[in-house]
Amino acid sequence: MKETLMGNDAIAWGLIHADVEMVSGYPGTPSSEILGMVQKIKSKLKLPVYAEWATNEKVGFEVAYAGAIAGKRTAATMKQVGLNVASDALMSAAYIGNRGGFLLIAADDPGFHSSQTEQDSRVFAKFARIPVLDPSTPQDAYDMTRYGVELSERFETPVMLRPVMRVCHAREIIEMEDATDFHPKEGKFVRNIPRWAAVPRDGRLQQGYEALDRIEAIAAYNWAEHLKPRFDALEGKSDVLILASGTGYAFTREAMEELEVEADLVKVEMPYPLPVEEIRKRFEAYEKVLVVEEPYPCIEEQVMDPAKVHGRLDKTMNRIDEMKKEHILEAFKKLGLYEGKNIYAPKLTFSIDVPPRPPALCPGCPHRDIYYAIMKVFKKSKSIYPSDIGCYTLALAQGAIDTILCMGASVSMASGLSLADPSKTVVATIGDGTFFHSGIPPLINAVYQGHRFILVILDNSTIAMTGRQVTPERFNQTLDIGRIVEGMGIKCYEHTYSHEMHKNIDFFKGIKKIFESEEHQGPLVVRVRQFCILDNERKDDWVPGEYAVVDPELCVACDQCTTVYKCPPMAYNAEGKIEIDPFLCAGCGGCLEIVCPTDAFKLDEEKSGGKQ
Amino acid sequence: MKYQIVIAGFGGQGVVFLVKVLALCAGNRDLKFLGTENHGMSQRGGAVSCDIKIGDFSNPVIDRGQADLLIGLDANEALRNLQLLKEGGHVVSNAQDPFPEGLPFQVHTIDANAQALAGEFPIQGLNVFMLGVTLATVPDFPFSIEEIETALRQINAKVADQNIEVLHHALADAREMGE
Numbered sequence: 001m002k003e004t005l006m007g008n009d010a011i012a013w014g015l016i017h018a019d020v021e022m023v024s025g026y027p028g029t030p031s032s033e034i035l036g037m038v039q040k041i042k043s044k045l046k047l048p049v050y051a052e053w054a055t056n057e058k059v060g061f062e063v064a065y066a067g068a069i070a071g072k073r074t075a076a077t078m079k080q081v082g083l084n085v086a087s088d089a090l091m092s093a094a095y096i097g098n099r100g101g102f103l104l105i106a107a108d109d110p111g112f113h114s115s116q117t118e119q120d121s122r123v124f125a126k127f128a129r130i131p132v133l134d135p136s137t138p139q140d141a142y143d144m145t146r147y148g149v150e151l152s153e154r155f156e157t158p159v160m161l162r163p164v165m166r167v168c169h170a171r172e173i174i175e176m177e178d179a180t181d182f183h184p185k186e187g188k189f190v191r192n193i194p195r196w197a198a199v200p201r202d203g204r205l206q207q208g209y210e211a212l213d214r215i216e217a218i219a220a221y222n223w224a225e226h227l228k229p230r231f232d233a234l235e236g237k238s239d240v241l242i243l244a245s246g247t248g249y250a251f252t253r254e255a256m257e258e259l260e261v262e263a264d265l266v267k268v269e270m271p272y273p274l275p276v277e278e279i280r281k282r283f284e285a286y287e288k289v290l291v292v293e294e295p296y297p298c299i300e301e302q303v304m305d306p307a308k309v310h311g312r313l314d315k316t317m318n319r320i321d322e323m324k325k326e327h328i329l330e331a332f333k334k335l336g337l338y339e340g341k342n343i344y345a346p347k348l349t350f351s352i353d354v355p356p357r358p359p360a361l362c363p364g365c366p367h368r369d370i371y372y373a374i375m376k377v378f379k380k381s382k383s384i385y386p387s388d389i390g391c392y393t394l395a396l397a398q399g400a401i402d403t404i405l406c407m408g409a410s411v412s413m414a415s416g417l418s419l420a421d422p423s424k425t426v427v428a429t430i431g432d433g434t435f436f437h438s439g440i441p442p443l444i445n446a447v448y449q450g451h452r453f454i455l456v457i458l459d460n461s462t463i464a465m466t467g468r469q470v471t472p473e474r475f476n477q478t479l480d481i482g483r484i485v486e487g488m489g490i491k492c493y494e495h496t497y498s499h500e501m502h503k504n505i506d507f508f509k510g511i512k513k514i515f516e517s518e519e520h521q522g523p524l525v526v527r528v529r530q531f532c533i534l535d536n537e538r539k540d541d542w543v544p545g546e547y548a549v550v551d552p553e554l555c556v557a558c559d560q561c562t563t564v565y566k567c568p569p570m571a572y573n574a575e576g577k578i579e580i581d582p583f584l585c586a587g588c589g590g591c592l593e594i595v596c597p598t599d600a601f602k603l604d605e606e607k608s609g610g611k612q
Numbered sequence: 613m614k615y616q617i618v619i620a621g622f623g624g625q626g627v628v629f630l631v632k633v634l635a636l637c638a639g640n641r642d643l644k645f646l647g648t649e650n651h652g653m654s655q656r657g658g659a660v661s662c663d664i665k666i667g668d669f670s671n672p673v674i675d676r677g678q679a680d681l682l683i684g685l686d687a688n689e690a691l692r693n694l695q696l697l698k699e700g701g702h703v704v705s706n707a708q709d710p711f712p713e714g715l716p717f718q719v720h721t722i723d724a725n726a727q728a729l730a731g732e733f734p735i736q737g738l739n740v741f742m743l744g745v746t747l748a749t750v751p752d753f754p755f756s757i758e759e760i761e762t763a764l765r766q767i768n769a770k771v772a773d774q775n776i777e778v779l780h781h782a783l784a785d786a787r788e789m790g791e
């Protein structure tokens with residue numbers, strides 16, 4: 001059957017067609033749609049599949065891994081930085097192995113499109129000593145998903161599938177199986193204490209030896225199944241050999257075609273483990289070897305021969321940021337494969353000034369108002385604002401955030417900052433999703449050690465930034481953030497977002513008083529109940545439908561609204577007055593009060609249906 | 613056939629919807645199709661562009677100087693992506709002001725926002741409107757009006773009639789513009 005699929009959808013179908021029965025993961029761009037799609041297929045075909053979001057990646061990994069120990073076919077999905085969180089479990093699982101196939105899907109993001117780091121999960125697979133597959137297109141992703149599950153079962157080891165953003169979010173018409181019948185395996189935990197509960201030193205050392213043998217056997221298998229046939233088919237077209245993996249292969253193939261470059265090209269589907277000796281032997285027929293891969297030199301480091309091998313390490317290729325065909329053209333030039341002109345040079349010889357469109361919170365997003373209120377009450381000069389990872393990170397544009405590290409770090413950094421600079425009030429912000437993910441242990445730490453800071457939990461009841469996945473509390477209301485905080489023996493101050501700005505400001509004024517009072521000790525936690533404007537289930541209960549217009553007589557072009565409030569519809573018009581783009585205004589009414597010092601924002605009576 | 617299209621706009625304008633429509637058109641004719649999306653962290657209002665490659669390609673990204681066609685749902689986003697066009701390529705954009713003189717491309721602009729403001733079509737139909745303008749102005753565009761209509765019906769039968777109405781509205785407007 002032919003179907004136009006996004007890479008992530010193709011992976012989801014691959015899992016179903018590989019009879020994978022448990023999928024557990026944590027959202028993160030570019031991986032999030034995989035589990036979402038498995039859920040859709042599950043309900044459409046009424047399959048007995050477990051497909052749920054875990055509280056974080058470590059939990060997701062462990063749930064799925066345990067299923068594979070009990071003989072089911074399972075998978076865990078996450079983005080590359082999520083693998084950092086799951087890595088403790090991964091490192092040990094690589095020693096112990098599994099019975100049912102276990103596919104770890106870690107999606108990479110060369111080019112930092114929506115990630116804090118550009119780390120390469122293939123290198124992580126190598127570190128953990130598990131095989132990794134690197135698809136170059138959605139079709140590959142579908143095929144390799146199925147293959148990876150089989151491989152995992154055959155060698156009883158976790159296998160990693162490492163798609164990059166250009167595979168996850170690529171769309172292609174792919175060929176896949178029609179069958180929708182599903183053959184789940186019976187889950188049966190077979191007690192084997194020396195294996196599943198191996199302890200240091202002897203138990204784990206023994207498993208370490210086995211893991212080494214296993215990875216050697218897989219390297220040999222990689223040679224026999226994948227690489228040898230490809231090397232054998234080479235025609236000796238030039239004295240340069242190109243090894244390429246994943247998108248690197250796709251980029252190289254196109255560049256060779258477009259530049260009419262002839263060279264021997266080998267696609268590496270499994271970048272680790274590599275049969276290094278066999279590969280090096282084949283290098284003998286060539287003068288130079290070029291490795292094209294992203295984002296880190298994973299293959300290159302394994303097959304390194306300084307006299308011959310070129311790539312990222314010797315700067316023949318770009319060392320950081322997403323690959324472009326232009327980089328390959330440059331590499332071809334350096335290696336003498338191409339002498340023509342740069343066909344990827346821009347055709348426009350002059351530059352056109354286009355105003356930047358920096359990332360911004362949605363029009364009408366309540367995060368904006370809460371940050372505005374926090375900054376009004378806790379002045380910048382006297383405060384430090386550590387924050388976290390989520391849509392609210394975009395409040396950077398309002399100047400409302402001082403530090404960003406990784407998920408959950410706002411709370412522990414608030415501890416550290418409050419200890420290091422007690423002259424400032426530390427006001428930390430974290431989303432509800434991130435609080436559940438990794439904000440709870442550092443808050444326990446702060447309570448038990450009595451650190452003095454304010455933590456504002458921005459509870460919009462969704463994991464918005466990654467496409468609005470459910471939070472634990474949304475799914476099951478017994479998991480109440482307030483009660484979790486109170487379980488730590490401290491009060492959780494509650495506020496409900498209001499589009500009348502003075503109410504938000506008044507609330508934080510009250511909080512400031514309490515925090516500064518003699519009686520208060522340790523951290524002060526606030527939960528703000530709010531919404532996400534893209535959350536169709538909830539938004540109508542919150543958005544008042546109050547659209548704004550600007551009175552040009554009153555606007556004095558003071559820049560207040562475009563610097564500390566910053567709602568995207570607000571921009572200067574040709575007359576130098578702020579104007580609201582009627583197509584963008586969400587009718588949240590948030591700017592109608594206080595934001596403008598001259599009160600130039602007025603209710604658009606007609607559009608707001610005469611609401612007051 | 614090989615044809616490369618960039619669609620540029622900002623989040624919420626329905627750029628990805630057009631990608632899906634064109635993917636269906638390609639699939640219906642058994643042409644190979646590869647596409648990819650470029651967007652940053654914002655959910656709404658951030659810059660979004662999509663690369664579409666129809667024909668025998670292996671990688672979805674369009675490099676500078678390669679695109680045959682650039683469809684701009686927003687003028688600034690079209691201008692931002694001009695570098696991707698090949699010499700003599702077409703740019704079809706929603707724009708209030710004319711594009712700079714002396715571009716090495718074939719430029720077609722139309723003030724679609726003004727028309728939406730005047731109530732001629734709902735702003736949610738801007739994406740389909742610009743596709744209509746493209747059909748009317750770009751002679752080497754790989755799909756016919758009928759093929760687009762078929763795809764619009766396949767993608768969402770419920771709103772297909774409204775979408776097709778917007779499409780024809782745009783076709784009529786663009787032809788007038790050409791006269």
Ligand SMILES: Cc1ncc(C[n+]2csc(CCOP(=O)(O)OP(=O)(O)O)c2C)c(N)n1
Pocket residue numbers: 026027028029079081082083085389390391392407430431432433434435460462463464465466
């Ligand atoms: C370890 C890790 N996992 C996943 C992500 C991807 N990610 C970015 S923001 C975010 C969560 C945002 O949810 P929330 O804190 O509720 O804030 P909101 O976006 O709803 O404002 C996630 C999961 C990440 N950056 N790091």
Ligand code: SF4
Pocket residue numbers: 360361362364365366367391392460464465531532533534655656
């Ligand atoms: S997606 Fe929701 S939470 Fe994120 S910026 Fe938009 S309104 Fe705010």
Ligand code: SF4
Pocket residue numbers: 363364546547548567568569570580584585586587588589590591592
């Ligand atoms: S009412 Fe004001 S704050 Fe709300 S979306 Fe419109 S312009 Fe933005």
